[in-house]
Amino acid sequence: NAGVMQNPRHLVRRRGQEARLRCSPMKGHSHVYWYRQLPEEGLKFMVYLQKENIIDESGMPKERFSAEFPKEGPSILRIQQVVRGDSAAYFCASSLGTSGAYNEQFFGPGTRLTVL
Amino acid sequence: AQTVTQSQPEMSVQEAETVTLSCTYDTSESNYYLFWYKQPPSRQMILVIRQEAYKQQNATENRFSVNFQKAAKSFSLKISDSQLGDTAMYFCAFMKHYTGTASKLTFGTGTRLQVTL
Numbered sequence A: 001n002a003g004v005m006q007n008p009r010h011l012v013r014r015r016g017q018e019a020r021l022r023c024s025p026m027k028g029h030s031h032v033y034w035y036r037q038l039p040e041e042g043l044k045f046m047v048y049l050q051k052e053n054i055i056d057e058s059g060m061p062k063e064r065f066s067a068e069f070p071k072e073g074p075s076i077l078r079i080q081q082v083v084r085g086d087s088a089a090y091f092c093a094s095s096l097g098t099s100g101a102y103n104e105q106f107f108g109p110g111t112r113l114t115v116l
Numbered sequence B: 001a002q003t004v005t006q007s008q009p010e011m012s013v014q015e016a017e018t019v020t021l022s023c024t025y026d027t028s029e030s031n032y033y034l035f036w037y038k039q040p041p042s043r044q045m046i047l048v049i050r051q052e053a054y055k056q057q058n059a060t061e062n063r064f065s066v067n068f069q070k071a072a073k074s075f076s077l078k079i080s081d082s083q084l085g086d087t088a089m090y091f092c093a094f095m096k097h098y099t100g101t102a103s104k105l106t107f108g109t110g111t112r113l114q115v116t117l
Helices: none
Strands: A005-007 A010-013 A019-024 A031-037 A043-050 A053-056 A065-068 A075-079 A088-095 A111-115 B003-005 B010-014 B019-021 B024-026 B032-039 B046-052 B064-069 B074-079 B088-096 B111-116
Touching (some): A043 A065, A075 A088, B019 B111
Parallel strands (some): A010 A111, B010 B111
Antiparallel strands (some): A019 A075, A031 A088, A065 A075, B032 B088
């Protein structure tokens, strides 16, 4: 059973370009979470999605950032018109369910975004 | 809002010794989960141990154990017989318990642990 997959692992963009980060959850998992880790800091929650629905986007910047988790295919975190401050590691996690042991979040390897 | 505080930015321990990493949290919730995650230089986040707040018994996973003090809102991680492979950043994390829906993790700022020979 493959773990959470993220691609690309490294992404370089120039200021003003768009960044698309992809996350394929573990097989059977329908809950996806995105976190951002700035250099030398802990992970900060961005958004929680369940197939086709955004459940909690309280950590998502209001502008330029969007996320989706379509019925088919991976979850996408999209950053438009990137700025240098967007440089960070972006982690995706998935869980099987919502309570008890099923709420354990399994993390992908992260995508390191560098904005030049 | 929940907060998680790790007051030790860096710690060092010799191989085979025991080390304890501190974590305190602030919440008004009565039902929640606490976690310790390890992030080695590869940056992969690895779950080390979890604790349900309603359980009085401290969780244990091989060489890793926790001291959960609910009234004090304290959740420390003890690593026994430290190994070189334990060198990593360790993050304490909090999750609210909801019925019927999942919840986000709130992380502390981390403790960098170095295991030396």
